[in-house]
Amino acid sequence: MEKNGHFADFDNEGTYRESQERALLESTRNFGVQFGEEGADIAFDLHANEIASLISAPASVERPVRWINIWAPHQQLDIVRLLGEYYGFSPRLLAIISTAPPASKSQDKPFGRLRARLYRKDDIEVATTGGSDDTPRSAREKSPHEDISHYVLAEQMINYQGYDVGKHFFCIGFNFIHKLKPKAGDINEDRLKEGRQKRLYSWLILCDDQTVISLHEHPGQVDDREDLAAMRSNTLSVLSQLSNWGIADAISMKTVRQALKLDSASESAGVEGASLLFHYLFDDWRGVYSTVATYRKRLDELQASILDEVTRKNNSSLNIEIIPRLHILGRQIRQSQHLYEGYKNLIKRILEPKASPVHLTAVSRTSTCLSARPGSRGNGVMLAPSAAQRFERLGDRLELLILSETKEILAEKEALLSTYFNINSQRDSEATARLTRSATLLAKLSVLFLPVSLMTSYFSVQIQDLQGVYTVQDYWYSFAVLMSISFLSLFFFSRLLMYITETLEVWVKKLYRATIHLVAKTLRRRDQMQA
Structure with a gap:
């Protein structure tokens, strides 16, 4: 691969391998990809002037789709402002993206030991932001009237979402929950059982010139490379499959370039590719499924522990960890349930028709808009029918598989809690009955020996x-x-x-x-x- 800011052939094996390494470096700030049916080019760590040249130049017919990915946008304000001015971001959206995360964030705090979240369904428009202040500041250092910022809301309300539509763009913002592996050498049993998770906020922006922009909250200092890979897993999965060298299993397959080859209408290749890219950056199905599968596994472990209480010996101590673990599991499941309900709401907002003439729409393949030159502006933000259908299927999967599963797990958790208390109540009743029998036996023995005691006293x-x-x-x-x-x-x-x-x-x-x-x-x- 050539030096920073210069595009190289992503279908070249050496470029692909080096790109995989560069994407896993904490020092990597951003990357850009231009791709089409026949090829893809990639560049890392672009500067503002290089971004300006990329988006201002008309996209070629061979590579009509562009993807700009930015990590830690508050550290690249020149690029953020450039994109905001070019695509007409609202001042509020631009200020939110430019806000720095609180400096007191902890990157690997165990999910089970976090403070209780506030699950509210308020309108996000009531949120205030920290403006474009570039200096990170903890919420605890602010006055009572200034302690509500974008990242504070995202931290407190897991289903906090952003939704913005402009003349040249469509933007959604949402939380991602990333599952992290337990730290090597960690002997904290609670931490190992509860697992480690990381919440990060992301923005996805679909533009009218078939450009997709993804921005991700800065996670703070990350010492473990595997943690960084987990946080960037979906982005890296999509990126790797834009190259001919990328491989994936059936669950993680992102058919962006492959779908372009199946599209007979060559004029719509840019809309098709950008729409599918927008969808797959949002659809982290493997992450969602693995989280729910982890909840099921932990519930089965707790069920085995509770049923073991039936055969527990009377002289053995009570397992006092079951109730806290059930409480933590229930809180995590409810939090994830709020998150997935928020995803479903976002999908509904993406697909619903808008009254405004400038809106996101699923266009037909015969639309005159599709005959426009790839990369041209002013046609409005368009969503390809294939992407709209995928969003609909994603909403169905969230409802039928994920949300129904979380509801079932919550119901089983409550049943296990009731079973645990019933088992302990039965054991307490049995212990009380044994004590009663023992007391009765002692009373009978005292009655049995009382006449003998009186007789012995008489003889003495x-x-x-x-x-x-x-x-x-x-x-x-x-x-x-x-x-x-x-x-x-x-x-x-x-x-x-x-x-x-x-x-x-x-x-x-x-x-x-x-x-x-x-x-x-x-x-x-x-x-x-x-x-």
Whole structure:
């Protein structure tokens, strides 16, 4: 690959390998790709003047689609402002994209130990931003009236979304949840069980000249290369498959260039490619599925732990980790559910018809707009029918597979929680019954030995007339007789005593009611006589 800012053939094996390495470097700021059915070119770390030359030059028929990807846009304000001025971003959108993330963000804080999120469904238009201030500042350092910024809202409300339509662009903003691997050598069992996840905000912008712009929140300092690869996984998956050397399994396949070859209308290649690229950058299906699969796996592990409580020995301690882990799992699932419902809402907004003449529309292949020169502006933002159909299918998958699965997992989690409490309640009842039987046995033993104790006391009394009257044989005979009588009495009369006790309780209740009735009747009669 040539030096920074210069495009190289992405279908060249050496360029492809080097691009894969460059994309995984934390120092890489951005890249640009121009591609078509027959070829693709790529360049890394473009400067503002190079971006300006790229977007101002008419796209060629051979490579009608352009993709500009920017990591940490707040550190590349010259490029962001250039794109905003060229495509007519609103001042609010430009200010939000330029906002720096809070400096106090922690990049690998375990998801299970995060503070409770606020899940609200407020209109995002009430949000205020930190403007174009380039200096990162923690929300805790702001006054009470200034502590609500874009990234604070994105952190507190997982389904926080952005939606903006202009004359030359269409923009959506949303949170991505990236699943990270446990750190090597981490001995924290809770951290390993809960997993590590990272929330990052992203913008996708589809422009009217078949240019797609993707911008991603800066994750902070990332020491582990695997973590960075996980955060950029979907972007790198789409990027790699724009080259002929890129491979993917059936789940992760992004058929952007392949779909261009299937399109018979060559005039629509730019719209087709840009629309499909826009869709696949949004559709991180593998990430969504792996997250839900992880929840199912953890729920199965908790189910096994709860069912093990049935066979737990009485002298073993209670597993006190189950309740916190169930709570953390439920919170994570609900948070993901809010996120996926937000995705579904975004898909609805993308596909719904707009009243304004300038809108995102699924154009027909016979539309006169498609006969325009690739890369020309002023035709409005157009979404190809193939991309619209993919968005519809994505919405169906989210509803039928992901959201239904999260609801089922939440229901099973509540059932497991109830089962856990029922098991412990049953074990507590059994323990109470054992204690009751033990107490009853001790009471019976005390009753059994009470006559013997009295007899022994009688034999030990120092009375002169009894001196020498009783022998040891008399004592043991008396002991045997009293023990036999006491044992027979306990054996035969214990149930009789219980019956007598219950009968006396019934009589006492009847007597109490009769007394109350008699007193009330007497008082009523006295009142009548006085009246």
